[in-house]
Amino acid sequence: MAETLIALDRISKHYVRGKEKIEVLHELSLNIEQGDFLALMGPSGSGKTTLLNLIGGLDQPSAGTITVSGQRIDTLSGGRLAQWRARNVGFVFQFYNLLPVLTAAQNVELPLLLTHLSKSERARRVQIALTVVGLEDRAKHKPSELSGGQAQRVAIARALVADPTLLVCDEPTGDLDRKTADEVLGLLQTLNREHGKTLIMVTHDPRAAEYAGHQLHMDKGRLIEAGAQA
Amino acid sequence: MASAFAQVTAVTALNLRTVPSRLGPSMVIVIGIAGVVGVLVALLAMAEGFRATLSSTGRADRVLVLRGGANDELSSVIYRSQVPTIEQAPGIRKDADGKPIAAAEVFMLTSLPRRGATDPTNVVVRGTQPNVLAVRPEVRIVEGRMFNSGMREIIAGRGAAAEFEGLTIGGSVAVRGDGWKVVGIFESGGNVHESEIWTDAEAIMSAANRGAPTSVIAQLESESQLQPFKDFLTKDPSMTVDVLSEPKYYASRSKMLSNLINGLGYFVAVVMAIGALFGALNTMYAAVSTRSVEIATLRALGFGAAPVVVSIMLEAIVLALAGGILGALIAFVLFNGYTISTLNGQTFSQVAFDFRVTPALLVQGIVWAAVIGLFGGLFPALRAARMPVAEALRAG
Ligand SMILES: Nc1ncnc2c1ncn2[C@@H]1O[C@H](COP(=O)(O)OP(=O)(O)OP(=O)(O)O)[C@@H](O)[C@H]1O
Ligand SMILES: [Mg+2]
Numbered sequence: 134m135a136e137t138l139i140a141l142d143r144i145s146k147h148y149v150r151g152k153e154k155i156e157v158l159h160e161l162s163l164n165i166e167q168g169d170f171l172a173l174m175g176p177s178g179s180g181k182t183t184l185l186n187l188i189g190g191l192d193q194p195s196a197g198t199i200t201v202s203g204q205r206i207d208t209l210s211g212g213r214l215a216q217w218r219a220r221n222v223g224f225v226f227q228f229y230n231l232l233p234v235l236t237a238a239q240n241v242e243l244p245l246l247l248t249h250l251s252k253s254e255r256a257r258r259v260q261i262a263l264t265v266v267g268l269e270d271r272a273k274h275k276p277s278e279l280s281g282g283q284a285q286r287v288a289i290a291r292a293l294v295a296d297p298t299l300l301v302c303d304e305p306t307g308d309l310d311r312k313t314a315d316e317v318l319g320l321l322q323t324l325n326r327e328h329g330k331t332l333i334m335v336t337h338d339p340r341a342a343e344y345a346g347h348q349l350h351m352d353k354g355r356l357i358e359a360g361a362q363a
Numbered sequence: 364m365a366s367a368f369a370q371v372t373a374v375t376a377l378n379l380r381t382v383p384s385r386l387g388p389s390m391v392i393v394i395g396i397a398g399v400v401g402v403l404v405a406l407l408a409m410a411e412g413f414r415a416t417l418s419s420t421g422r423a424d425r426v427l428v429l430r431g432g433a434n435d436e437l438s439s440v441i442y443r444s445q446v447p448t449i450e451q452a453p454g455i456r457k458d459a460d461g462k463p464i465a466a467a468e469v470f471m472l473t474s475l476p477r478r479g480a481t482d483p484t485n486v487v488v489r490g491t492q493p494n495v496l497a498v499r500p501e502v503r504i505v506e507g508r509m510f511n512s513g514m515r516e517i518i519a520g521r522g523a524a525a526e527f528e529g530l531t532i533g534g535s536v537a538v539r540g541d542g543w544k545v546v547g548i549f550e551s552g553g554n555v556h557e558s559e560i561w562t563d564a565e566a567i568m569s570a571a572n573r574g575a576p577t578s579v580i581a582q583l584e585s586e587s588q589l590q591p592f593k594d595f596l597t598k599d600p601s602m603t604v605d606v607l608s609e610p611k612y613y614a615s616r617s618k619m620l621s622n623l624i625n626g627l628g629y630f631v632a633v634v635m636a637i638g639a640l641f642g643a644l645n646t647m648y649a650a651v652s653t654r655s656v657e658i659a660t661l662r663a664l665g666f667g668a669a670p671v672v673v674s675i676m677l678e679a680i681v682l683a684l685a686g687g688i689l690g691a692l693i694a695f696v697l698f699n700g701y702t703i704s705t706l707n708g709q710t711f712s713q714v715a716f717d718f719r720v721t722p723a724l725l726v727q728g729i730v731w732a733a734v735i736g737l738f739g740g741l742f743p744a745l746r747a748a749r750m751p752v753a754e755a756l757r758a759g
Contacts, residue, residue, distance in 0.1 A: 182757070191663055192753040212667055219665025226756070230660040234380040246373045247665050291664075 138298065138331050139165040139188060144197030144207075146183055146354075157183045158354045160197065167298075170325040170332040172342035175351035181335040182303055184351070188333060189301040190218045202298070219247045223292025223330075225302035229284040231276040237287045238263065238272040244295040262290040265328075266320060282313030289320060293330065300324065302334040306341050318344040370670035371677075374661065378678045381654065388646045389682055395639035396686030396735055397693065399632055400728035404694035406628030407727070408718040409703070410621040416716035417617035420554035421610030424586045425498075428579040428596065431603040435616065436470035439577045445602060449579045452595045454588030458497055465581035466492035469564050469573060473538050475527045486523055488538055489556075490564035490576070498582055502556065507532045507547035512563045515570070518547035520557035522715030530560070538562070539570040555613065558715050580609075636735055639686075643739025647679050651747040658747050659755030668748040675747055679740025680733055687732020691725045 146158040157180045165171055165188075173181050186192040187199060190206050193214075199207045201221065209217060223244075224230075231240045238259050245255040263269045266286040276284055285305060292300055302321065306314035322344050324330045334345060342348050350357050382389050428449050433439035441449070446467045455463040469490035474483035493512050496502055510516035517538065519530040529536040534545045543562065551557045564576060583589060586608075593606040651658070658671055699720040 183753075186753040186756075189663075191756070192751070215662065215665050215667050218663065224663050226660075230656065230663075230756075232377065232657055232660070234377070234384070243373075243661070244664050246369065 135166040135168050137164045138167040138202060140200040142198045144187060144194040144199060147195050156354060161356060163356060168329055168331055170346040172345035172348045173333060173335045173351065174342055174348060179351040180354040181351055185301050185303055185333060185335050189222050189224060190214050219244060221297050221299055223297045223300045225288050225292050225300065225305045227304040227307040229288040231284055231288060233276050236273050236275055237268065240287055241290045241294050243291060258294055262294040266290045281309050282316055285309065285317050286320065293324060298331055300330050300332045304335055314341065367669060370666055371673045374666060374670045375674040375677045378674045385650055388649055391646045392643045392682040393686040395642040396683050396732045397690035399635040399639045400687045400690030400732050401694045402635060403628055403632035403731060404691050404720060404724050404728040405698045406624060406631065407724050408698055408720040410624035410628060411721055411724060412716045412719040413624060414617045414621040415719050416553065417555050417613045418610055420613045423608055423610055424583045425609045426581050426583060426589060426592060427607050427609060427612050429605045431605050436577050440575050441579055442575055446579060452592055454583050454592035456582045456584045464497050465579055466495050466498045467564060467576040467579050469568055470577045471571060475536055477526055478528050486527060487559040488567060489559050489561045490567035491561055492564060498580055501552045503550050504547045505550050510546055510563055513566055515543045515566055516546045517543050517560050517562040518549050519545055519560045521548060521550050522557040523560055524548050539567060640735050640739055643679060643735060644742060647740050647743035651675060651743045655750060655755045655758060659752045662752045663756065672744040672748045675744035676737065676740035680736035683732045683736025687729040691728040695720045
């Protein structure tokens with residue numbers, strides 16, 4: 134048994150809209166092991182993104198505790214949580230979220246601007262990250278000059294450049310065609326297997342989920358099934 | 364963690380790079396603020412020019428003697444019998460012949476038609492002594508000659524000559540009765556006298572049936588003689604006069620109108636600034652909302668709320684400063700040295716003066732711009748910082 138990286142204990146999340154209280158997550162408990170590649174599936178509105186945002190420290194639960202590497206993150210203030218994200222989490226979004234005015238290399242460099250690394254060291258790490266995703270020759274391209282698959286690979290380079298333990302990916306292939314999606318998923322799998330990253334990926338696509346080591350299914354804010362997959 | 368400063372620099376640089384893609388809305392800030400600063404600086408430059416013209420008329424070692432309680436030359440009378448006492452008072456400089464450098468003057472208003480207009484406008488007529496050029500050495504006859512004593516001859520200040528019909532050498536105007544011949548044009552270093560016409564005191568007093576002059580102007584040996592001179596005259600019970608140094612007198616003359624122009628300047632600028640502030644707020648709210656996903660992405664990557672706030676405010680301030688500098692520059696180019704003449708509310712005469720766009724006014728305009736930028740950026744920046752990251756990311 135690998136050690137537990139993330140422990141969610143009876144977390145709930147609700148939103149208040151006027152008089153209405155919308156329960157999105159119900160006392161959900163879950164342990165994720167170090168080095169796991171977890172696919173989170175389920176119908177639209179079941180709470181996948183909400184759960185992912187809690188794990189990634191983008192949002193706070195209404196109740197329950199979240200512990201990552203032994204540290205409670207549900208009690209961190211906004212500023213501390215931002216610092217925690219910068220050190221521990223890489224994000225990959227469905228629509229890449231690259232900054233259009235920056236080149237691929239500058240986009241990848243962004244998380245390193247939050248470190249004390251020198252300019253030359255930052256350039257070196259950006260170069261390595263772009264090489265890992267196979268885009269070292271696109272460093273000077275703007276996002277508008279990249280294909281969807283390339284843009285997502287740049288986003289993945291950005292997510293891993295600061296060497297976080299955890300990568301959270303919300304429908305990373307949702308906007309890509311089959312072949313490109315396979316390339317991106319293969320890349321994520323490599324990051325998990327060869328670089329030891331813990332990955333949590335939300336997807337609607339069962340074929341995409343097959344790249345993961347585990348699949349979890351959600352419905353109406355609850356986990357309904359957890360099974361090991363080849 | 365990198366220093367807050369490094370984060371601010373990075374995020375601000377990023378913001379500013381996105382400005383070209385939002386050029387239209389950004390120009391709203393630049394142009395709106397350029398308008399505010401341009402108008403503010405122009406109006407204050409007008410007040411400043413007016414004040415400078417009137418206060419440059421003064422010399423600290425020259426004194427004006429008025430009747431006690433008279434606020435200005437127009438309402439003052441000095442009896443002929445008092446004139447010798449004043450001229451013999453201690454402290455007045457003597458000329459080569461040992462005569463005091465002082466002149467009893469009569470200050471009157473007349474109305475003349477302005478060039479190209481028919482309705483007459485007030486102009487100051489100063490009846491003075493033949494030694495006036497010794498009393499006021501800054502005055503130079505630039506055309507023609509000095510008036511002769513006892514004759515219906517006038518010399519016109521350069522400003523008055525430009526302003527009024529008939530004030531050219533050889534011309535003739537009606538002052539008190541017809542037939543006052545223009546024999547000279549004078550310059551006075553740009554001060555208020557250039558808007559006056561001068562003639563011989565005795566000639567004008569007899570034409571106007573006036574028995575007494577209005578004031579005595581005297582050159583002191585030095586500024587330090589002011590107090591003894593003043594003490595001598597005010598302690599004499601037969602005198603009842605006020606003694607003022609020239610700068611003090613002219614500063615009090617200009618105060619009302621320059622305050623009025625200043626007040627108007629600030630009022631118009633405040634109204635316009637409120638408009639520009641709303642324009643800036645609108646632009647920056649829009650900028651924040653079009654960039655909400657970018658901002659949320661940066662926050663997700665671990666950038667703090669403070670750098671986001673500071674960078675958005677800096678963007679607004681940079682745009683505002685661009686507008687401020689533009690407006691100040693336009694005011695400078697269009698108005699610096701621009702000459703106008705206006706009615707001096709306290710003497711009801713025409714005073715010609717230049718707008719003076721001083722460095723202090725430019726700085727003031729730019730400070731206004733920065734303040735508008737500061738507030739125009741503050742509230743949108745706070746909104747951006749409060750925006751929940753997870754929600755903003757969804758919106759993308
Ligand atoms: N800020 C919010 N205020 C109110 N309700 C919200 C808010 N954010 C999310 N929800 C609701 O929470 C529920 C779960 O949303 P979530 O985005 O987690 O679903 P999801 O499983 O990721 O769906 P999808 O597959 O469509 O992305 C939805 O019903 C959504 O409307
Ligand atoms: Mg979702």
